[in-house]
Amino acid sequence: MISNEYIAKIEGHGSLKIDWSKNTVKLNVHEGERLFEGILVGRTAEESHWITPRICGVCPIAHNLASLRAIEDAYGIKINKTTELLRDLMVCAQNIQSHVLHLFFLALPDYIGIDRGTELAQKDPTSFAKALSLKEIGDEIAHIVAGRNVHPTRTTAGGFHKIPAKEDLIKLISKLEETADAAEWTAEFFSGLEYPELKVDLELVAQDENEIVSSKTGAQFIKDYKDNIEEELRENSTAKFGKYQGREMMVGSLARMVIDGLGNSASKWEKKLDFENPYHNNPAQAIEILQFHKKAQKIIKKLLETEMDASLGTANVEESVAADEKTLGVEYQGIGAVEAPRGGLYHEIHLDKEGIITYANIITPTVQNLTSMEKSAQAVLDQHKEKSREEKERLMNMVIRAYDPCITCSVH
């Protein structure tokens, strides 16, 4: 039916089912199942990082890198320094692209009284020009390094089919310098917005090197991701709902801020963040835009200082991760993890002798956030009792949007 039952301005189809008499709210997910873990089986290792970016057009680079890492882990492939730097640069691009899209086009309208993000062009042309310049630099880095702004074409197991020319990197540096003010302004602007009051006991979780770190319970190894991140089936939902050791978890920018540690070097904006208020994921994303913008410049300078190495890492039988003996017919297995814009992403891939995928498991950031999103919507109902139904609904939609959910990813 032609209707507007789904939450607007989020990626994918979700809805809130509110029972006003009981004062409860449930989050339902209505995206169709594409069954990516089945699609991958029977395809080759080299096809995995081609297929998985299509899980999400907003964070395709994250999926691309997670699959590449899973394959490289399985075969014991070591990548060279140039590849490592270029991939870090892709992560910078991915975060800038995704956060800019979310903040300016999906989240900001809630705070300044417009509907479609592009209405900012008339309301405040200077700010809109800054937003567009950041979208452009994110897209441009992705294009130069990964081959295209959406769905990479240059990456391959062990490295890159093609690495960027130094002239192109020099051009990127000057574009980054031109947009430095816009990045700084974004952090300042979103830190200065007034966010709704909400207090939620959040367990913030983010990856750190080879570990998964929780703000409440410390670290676990990424290789044990399945033992710690559980996925529950729900009635009326095509997405599974994730929990961390049985508890609601929140992943993404706000979680990374706390897990990376707010030391003395923390900016004035970071110090203003409230880690018990999920709406503050938005200023955290804005701060990250600035951080990734600066990091991108550093990486490019490093790349320009040295001779770039276009060689591919090759499989190393001794370091390959063999399957345990009980998994018959499986020769190699690997896990690839990435901090995607919305949080920790995990791809696990098993391959047979011929390099054909026999098993795949994918846990996306939004799966991990769904349970906490529902808890936060409930907190709005509980803590804003005096407000009208209409206002409560607005605040609930806003808190769902603040998580920057990718329902598309959550179902996959």
Add this chain to the structure above:
Amino acid sequence: MRLKKTMIDKNKKPRVAIYDFTDCEGCEVKLVSLRERLLALEKKIDIVNWRLGQERFESGPYDITIIEGTPIHHHEISLLKELRENSKILVALGACAALAGIPGIMPEKDRKVWYEKIYSSQYHPAGVDAVPLSAYVDVDFAIHGCPVDEDEVVRVFEELLAGKTPSYRGFSVCFDCKQAGNPCRIAEEKKPCLGPITQGGCKAVCVSGGSPCYGCFGIREEANIPSLVKILEKIADPKTVERYLTMFHNRTKEILELKDNEK
């Protein structure tokens, strides 16, 4: 999939609805990546319905309905039919809508097994099958690509808004490849490629990046698919060729016909 007649009144701002069915939403991201060109386009149309971009929601009829994604969910199938009834022009945006694309790799007969493996045997699926929009309704025009190319989106819109019938590209990806200065994957590198049977206009972005062409821009008119398959089978084993043909085209009529003829 061709517009039979011009249906847009040039003197009025057309009412446009943008929908996304099950997919990655990367083609809508491409719309946002148009940046200044999106603003220019918005001045010429009235977007009355776009869930990803706005709260504003108006019922049909619509002059132009753009649909991204594959109608997998049973709700999407009925919505698609209703949208067709309520739209003068229905445009498929991107490979999922036009071809079934990557989701179409999953055959209908295998879905049950995967529901059990990925969810559980108790799970009640919402999905039916991953097929192109054209499996259920007439599609007036397809903007191809996984994802779509920004320039192609602008070109098709300009033609539609000028009251013209948009045209498909009459050349193959090989033409784009030559322009990009790429060595030929098939002739020089002895690697499989679907470029010769694929509609151009993509700027050969995948081959230029070092990746294969899997044909996401749609099979071009008058393509000789069996001849290309013969050539590819000289440089790759049949299973590899099959994997190329099924990356985006597992559910398109051209490839289904090819398989039928082989039987």
